[in-house]
Amino acid sequence: MAWVWFHRFGSPPHFYRLATRLAPWFGWPAALLCLGGLIGGLALAPPDYQQGDGFRIIYVHAPAAWLSLMVYVVMASAAAVGLIWRMTVAYAVAASCAVIGASFTAVALATGMLWGRPMWGTYWEWDPRLTSELLLLFLYLGYMGLRNAIDDTGRADRASAVLAIVGVVNVPIIHYSVIWWNSLHQAPSVMKFGQPTMPAAMLVPLLLMLAGFSAYFVALLLTRARGELLRRERNARWMAEALDGAAAGKR
Amino acid sequence: MNQERVGFAGAAGALIARDLHLALRRSGDTLQPLGFFLVVTTLFPLALDPQLSLLRDIAPAALWVGALLSSLLALDLLFREDAQDGALEQLALCGLPFQGLLLAKTVVHWLLTGLPLVLIAPLAATALGAPYGAMPGILAALLLGTIALSLIGAVGAGLTMSLKRNGSLLALLVLPLAVPVLIFGARATALAIAGEPLAAPLYLLAAIAVLSATLAPWALAAAVRIGLE
Amino acid sequence: MNELTADNLQLWRGEQHVLRGICLAAAGGQCLQVTGANGAGKTTLLRALCGLVPLEHGRIFWRGRDILEDREAFHSELNYLGHDNGLKADLTAAENLHYAAALRRRARPQDIALALERTGVAEAAGQLLRHLSAGQRRRVALARLALTGGSLWVLDEPGSNLDERGHAALAELIDGHLRAGGAAVVATHRVLDLAAAQLRSLTLQ
Numbered sequence: 001m002a003w004v005w006f007h008r009f010g011s012p013p014h015f016y017r018l019a020t021r022l023a024p025w026f027g028w029p030a031a032l033l034c035l036g037g038l039i040g041g042l043a044l045a046p047p048d049y050q051q052g053d054g055f056r057i058i059y060v061h062a063p064a065a066w067l068s069l070m071v072y073v074v075m076a077s078a079a080a081v082g083l084i085w086r087m088t089v090a091y092a093v094a095a096s097c098a099v100i101g102a103s104f105t106a107v108a109l110a111t112g113m114l115w116g117r118p119m120w121g122t123y124w125e126w127d128p129r130l131t132s133e134l135l136l137l138f139l140y141l142g143y144m145g146l147r148n149a150i151d152d153t154g155r156a157d158r159a160s161a162v163l164a165i166v167g168v169v170n171v172p173i174i175h176y177s178v179i180w181w182n183s184l185h186q187a188p189s190v191m192k193f194g195q196p197t198m199p200a201a202m203l204v205p206l207l208l209m210l211a212g213f214s215a216y217f218v219a220l221l222l223t224r225a226r227g228e229l230l231r232r233e234r235n236a237r238w239m240a241e242a243l244d245g246a247a248a249g250k251r
Numbered sequence: 252m253n254q255e256r257v258g259f260a261g262a263a264g265a266l267i268a269r270d271l272h273l274a275l276r277r278s279g280d281t282l283q284p285l286g287f288f289l290v291v292t293t294l295f296p297l298a299l300d301p302q303l304s305l306l307r308d309i310a311p312a313a314l315w316v317g318a319l320l321s322s323l324l325a326l327d328l329l330f331r332e333d334a335q336d337g338a339l340e341q342l343a344l345c346g347l348p349f350q351g352l353l354l355a356k357t358v359v360h361w362l363l364t365g366l367p368l369v370l371i372a373p374l375a376a377t378a379l380g381a382p383y384g385a386m387p388g389i390l391a392a393l394l395l396g397t398i399a400l401s402l403i404g405a406v407g408a409g410l411t412m413s414l415k416r417n418g419s420l421l422a423l424l425v426l427p428l429a430v431p432v433l434i435f436g437a438r439a440t441a442l443a444i445a446g447e448p449l450a451a452p453l454y455l456l457a458a459i460a461v462l463s464a465t466l467a468p469w470a471l472a473a474a475v476r477i478g479l480e
Numbered sequence: 481m482n483e484l485t486a487d488n489l490q491l492w493r494g495e496q497h498v499l500r501g502i503c504l505a506a507a508g509g510q511c512l513q514v515t516g517a518n519g520a521g522k523t524t525l526l527r528a529l530c531g532l533v534p535l536e537h538g539r540i541f542w543r544g545r546d547i548l549e550d551r552e553a554f555h556s557e558l559n560y561l562g563h564d565n566g567l568k569a570d571l572t573a574a575e576n577l578h579y580a581a582a583l584r585r586r587a588r589p590q591d592i593a594l595a596l597e598r599t600g601v602a603e604a605a606g607q608l609l610r611h612l613s614a615g616q617r618r619r620v621a622l623a624r625l626a627l628t629g630g631s632l633w634v635l636d637e638p639g640s641n642l643d644e645r646g647h648a649a650l651a652e653l654i655d656g657h658l659r660a661g662g663a664a665v666v667a668t669h670r671v672l673d674l675a676a677a678q679l680r681s682l683t684l685q
Contacts, residue, residue, distance in 0.1 A: 159410050
């Protein structure tokens with residue numbers, strides 16, 4: 001029974017309709033969650049005893065960093081599904097993830113650097129997390145670069161899928177090797193906090209932002225995947241019918 | 252005509268022999284990565300104060316960046332030529348495990364790039380101020396590291412072999428994946444130079460080499476088959 | 481028993497629908513001639529028959545078994561000659577044949593010499609391929625074909641760059657292969673000089 005669902009999900013017309021219907025269900029909650037998280041984090045949470053108000057950038061930095069990694073895993077998983085079951089939808093999802101993930105990575109890097117400036121005195125300090133984010137950005141750029149360089153969409157899908165799978169296996173290795181490398185220099189990591197554990201008032205907005213960013217990612221992914229399918233299947237009959245239906249249905 | 256089928260070992264051996272034979276014919280191209288390595292490691296002292304103490308500090312970096320870059324230099328040619336003259340297709344269609352044959356080609360790449368590097372490393376390391384006692388450690392690290400680099404780089408070469416010659420894309424694909432090798436290798440070298448035990452990074456380097464040897468054949472075969480479509 | 485069949489092959493290259501429901505059959509002793517205008521998809525079809533290009537739809541059977549089931553077994557009986565010769569320019573003709581044979585069936589120096597003679601390039605045995613003309617290189621590629629054998633030959637414009645004598649040698653080679661019970665699929669612009677009983681035709685639009 002689960003297979004029937006899986007294969008229907010993988011059919012472009014079905015996925016297109018599903019994505020159209022579901023996107024607002026993730027978009028609006030995303031906005032609300034982020035709003036709640038920002039209010040809680042910027043206004044309501046108490047200042048950190050060591051860093052004062054400067055730590056508040058974590059409400060954007062941490063979710064962005066977490067998502068940058070999760071999106072890569074989603075991208076590689078979708079690519080693997082596409083490679084094994086030869087599903088256009090899976091490839092479309094993987095292709096859509098790339099820019100989203102790269103953007104989250106860039107945001108994480110930028111906010112990390114902005115955080116570092118008041119804390120370290122410089123914008124860049126080869127902190128293990130930022131360095132990992134930088135390498136993750138290179139992995140995303142490599143994926144997008146390879147995709148771009150191959151003209152045939154099918155071959156681009158398959159080649160970049162192989163790259164994504166190799167990358168996802170390497171991500172933990174790269175991450176831990178960078179942490180290990182940095183630990184040799186005993187630089188205090190200002191990404192940690194003064195308190196040993198975070199009080200609820202600090203943690204709850206962080207979780208809200210995390211949930212909000214995740215919902216935003218899903219909404220964005222669904223929208224981009226629709227666009228990607230539109231581009232790939234533009235000659236297919238079901239696409240013409242779907243678009244005519246949408247035009248007619250809108251009053 | 253003899254109808255007896257060749258076994259995989261025989262075929263892989265013949266493939267290695269063929270590629271080495273070709274490399275011998277084109278000795279200029281073959282020695283390029285080695286020359287590049289020597290040039291790079293020579294440039295560092297020239298660009299810095301040639302005090303041995305300072306050189307000793309940057310020796311690990313110079314050796315490993317040199318190894319990485321010279322490995323990259325030879326990678327582009329690994330599959331590209333065979334892809335262009337149809338020899339790679341013939342390999343794919345000869346009825347023997349493709350993964351194994353591609354691994355054989357990677358072995359040749361290592362024999363022509365990694366191994367000479369390992370052999371000449373003592374010379375470069377001494378020029379950079381490394382003490383004689385550090386040599387075994389440096390050699391062991393470079394041996395494991397160049398093997399891992401050849402395997403990782405081969406996957407990148409396989410993915411880009413049918414694209415227009417674009418060294419920067421290959422570098423972009425390979426370098427993030429090569430970072431762990433760089434980190435552990437340089438660390439092992441630094442410890443060797445300082446005379447301290449270097450088992451930890453050496454084991455990690457070995458682990459990476461083994462992981463690459465396990466994963467690379469699959470990725471290589473997949474990438475090259477896609478490139479041959 | 482040697483028979484190649486293909487059933488409703490469909491293939492897209494990007495936006496182009498290159499193979500539109502191709503069905504074909506080539507039995508032992510028969511040569512299927514594939515003709516069509518430039519860009520009609522002959523090369524793509526041949527490569528799909530070898531299993532180099534994935535199909536969107538359709539199956540290919542050799543000796544009754546799907547070629548995807550046991551690729552290695554299929555490939556060990558297949559011999560493919562593409563547009564490129566599949567030979568290394570920096571090796572001599574004899575060396576090329578030696579290494580090509582080493583991937584399939586051991587060949588003695590006499591066999592190599594004989595193969596080169598059959599295609600009329602015996603005198604070029606010791607020359608680097610780089611120094612030979614395009615026609616001579618093609619003949620060396622044909623010699624490789626003769627040397628490495630196989631029950632199914634898939635040849636993509638084997639006669640390109642060949643002169644009249646070369647074409648005659650090619651026809652003789654294919655004829656010998658067919659008589660020994662082998663099957664062949666040949667993409668060609670020029671009709672092959674074989675007996676009518678041996679020839680079948682497929683034209684791609």
